[in-house]
Amino acid sequence: MHSVDPTTEQMIRAVLAYAENRLRLDPVPLDGCNPDPAALDAALTGLLGDEPHNPDQVLGAYTSVVAPAVISADSPRFLGFIPAAPTKASLLFDMLISCASIQGISWLEAAGAIRAENLVLRLIADRAGLPAAAGGCFVSGGSAANLSALVVAWEVAKRKAAPAGRPARRFRAVVSADAHSSIVNTLRILEMDALTVTTADHRLTGAALRAAIEADGDPASLAVVVATAGTTNAGIIDDLAGAAEVAREHGLWFHVDGAYGGAGLFAPSVRLAYDGIEHADSFILDPHKWLFAPFDCAALLYRDPALARSVHKQNASYLDVIHDDPAEWNPTDYAYHLTRRARDEMVSRGSRL
Amino acid sequence: MHSVDPTTEQMIRAVLAYAENRLRLDPVPLDGCNPDPAALDAALTGLLGDEPHNPDQVLGAYTSVVAPAVISADSPRFLGFIPAAPTKASLLFDMLISCASIQGISWLEAAGAIRAENLVLRLIADRAGLPAAAGGCFVSGGSAANLSALVVAWEVAKRKAAPAGRPARRFRAVVSADAHSSIVNTLRILEMDALTVTTADHRLTGAALRAAIEADGDPASLAVVVATAGTTNAGIIDDLAGAAEVAREHGLWFHVDGAYGGAGLFAPSVRLAYDGIEHADSFILDPHKWLFAPFDCAALLYRDPALARSVHKQNASYLDVIHDDPAEWNPTDYAYHLTRRARDEMVSRGSRL
Numbered sequence A, B: 001m002h003s004v005d006p007t008t009e010q011m012i013r014a015v016l017a018y019a020e021n022r023l024r025l026d027p028v029p030l031d032g033c034n035p036d037p038a039a040l041d042a043a044l045t046g047l048l049g050d051e052p053h054n055p056d057q058v059l060g061a062y063t064s065v066v067a068p069a070v071i072s073a074d075s076p077r078f079l080g081f082i083p084a085a086p087t088k089a090s091l092l093f094d095m096l097i098s099c100a101s102i103q104g105i106s107w108l109e110a111a112g113a114i115r116a117e118n119l120v121l122r123l124i125a126d127r128a129g130l131p132a133a134a135g136g137c138f139v140s141g142g143s144a145a146n147l148s149a150l151v152v153a154w155e156v157a158k159r160k161a162a163p164a165g166r167p168a169r170r171f172r173a174v175v176s177a178d179a180h181s182s183i184v185n186t187l188r189i190l191e192m193d194a195l196t197v198t199t200a201d202h203r204l205t206g207a208a209l210r211a212a213i214e215a216d217g218d219p220a221s222l223a224v225v226v227a228t229a230g231t232t233n234a235g236i237i238d239d240l241a242g243a244a245e246v247a248r249e250h251g252l253w254f255h256v257d258g259a260y261g262g263a264g265l266f267a268p269s270v271r272l273a274y275d276g277i278e279h280a281d282s283f284i285l286d287p288h289k290w291l292f293a294p295f296d297c298a299a300l301l302y303r304d305p306a307l308a309r310s311v312h313k314q315n316a317s318y319l320d321v322i323h324d325d326p327a328e329w330n331p332t333d334y335a336y337h338l339t340r341r342a343r344d345e346m347v348s349r350g351s352r353l
Helices: A006-024 A037-047 A055-069 A088-099 A107-128 A142-161 A181-189 A206-214 A240-249 A262-266 A305-312 A317-323 A345-351 B006-024 B037-047 B055-069 B088-099 B107-128 B142-161 B181-189 B206-214 B240-249 B262-266 B305-312 B317-323 B345-351
Strands: A135-139 A172-176 A193-197 A222-228 A253-258 A282-285 A298-302 B135-139 B172-176 B193-197 B222-228 B253-258 B282-285 B298-302
Touching (some): A037 B107, A088 B055, A107 A135, A107 A262, A107 A317, A142 A298, A181 A193, B006 B055, B142 B222, B262 B282, B298 B305
Parallel strands (some): A172 A193
Antiparallel strands (some): A135 A298, A282 A298, B135 B298
């Protein structure tokens, strides 16, 4: 398994030759439209069985049937859905992560990858104006990131309400009607009801938020304000400064979902629209959307990562060894996951091509 | 960004040459031990700034500083922690996923990759003896898979208790004292208390489970039985047949966490130890452990995927297009995620090198 025999050699040559050609495509075809399920099955079903297959046969099925039946996010013709537009540099450096199965679980196992990731998280935190102590990790996407952030917000509210034990009450979240669908699903898991704020122009403002809270019959049950930057349908960036102020007045966690639009922080022309984001207790941004990274990559940042760690850290004898030194940063402690592939953001950001 | 200019050419040559050498290493060095944080910082901090860097400089930092500071899961000397042992074939085919940023979100976007993944899920389901209708998706690891499965179990219990609306009661889970740490964290998020069953030899049996439930003061609050195959510390496979029988008697969801040991299903010599797994309502297995896949890859299977879909599917106008045809399989509907990178399991399984 670990040795390089003639079959491995054959496979290395064939896969790298294909990759080289794929990377040189100019333009990359869009692919993926209306694949024939029967043709897919005919090409694939024979490949899994008791007998191994020649790698060329497997690669042939991949290149002629599997790959063309997936929309190419790196095609200049990929204009649908939420943009994903990986650069050639990001594809290449992501191949390096794959080439060595680079992990990003714990500092003990993967210090190099984690330090590289953390520099990119720091870069994002700086653009958002988050304090020097802010930190977090990369996860697969906005849904996983929103869940992880809101679990922390919810746990913090529970601890405040009942420092020892479980509070009798349920908590609620203030959200805009345009919040992402993953927020809705997360709230269901946490059994939090939503105080939904609707505005005429779909933009959550501090004034609308304040009015909704003041008109609410049970404001003490509110735990978190979720603002969006920007909304999935229209890219609307909520009034983050106003929302942050109201959240602070009421002692609520302030979460900003910038999965889609957060990359605008890097554009001086629109940076003003994000004012107030520096007050976020948690903030997410998907580099696989507008920061030109390949699938999948969401940045999850906390103002106070120690709080997040106290919620998400898994405790077990087999994990003690990665927690011996509390100064070591373990991405696994900051979201709902344990094993994780490293992300290539550092290297592709560094070259920025 | 989409074009192939001389810098892109330079980068393609440099990265592929490095990859070729890395793949030919025999043996792959273990790496990763005691990296010097100061050296890491010195090599990396200058790379992120307003000016782009020459790709060779970035690649140099990766190859000389980042990669050596990560333990190589593909080294024959990697004997610590839970085994991860990617084959050369799996590394190569994972590079293909990266090369084209192959996604696995929805059938509409990624039919080829999803069909390939589903054939591998089917292979695993067959080995477990799950029915033809079983299905699911790949997620990052056992923690994400356990959370997603238990959310379904919990939601199903809630629906049974209160078909319309929210039940007044909280639900509980029966777990072994040796269940994985992610089970504990998931139960905290779902506000489920654990009825913890302890046995002298750390193996959960049907008899111990039955005795614990019969001695319990509130058996009606139980929603799920979590069995393990095998435990993280000792690889112990619970008495799945006995546990399944007790779960059925009490109308409880039966979850089997085979993240670590589930791959033993493929070994005829120990297949007998898994008897009863065919009754699982949900079952997880990490191919990045003993099925020789690279990080990260966990298989999540449900006996009744339509139930899981009714819990995890996200609803929003921007997602309607992927849900137009209910016959199309969207991995995004079966776990707590939306965006996801495809896994290479099909192709590396097909070649089995």
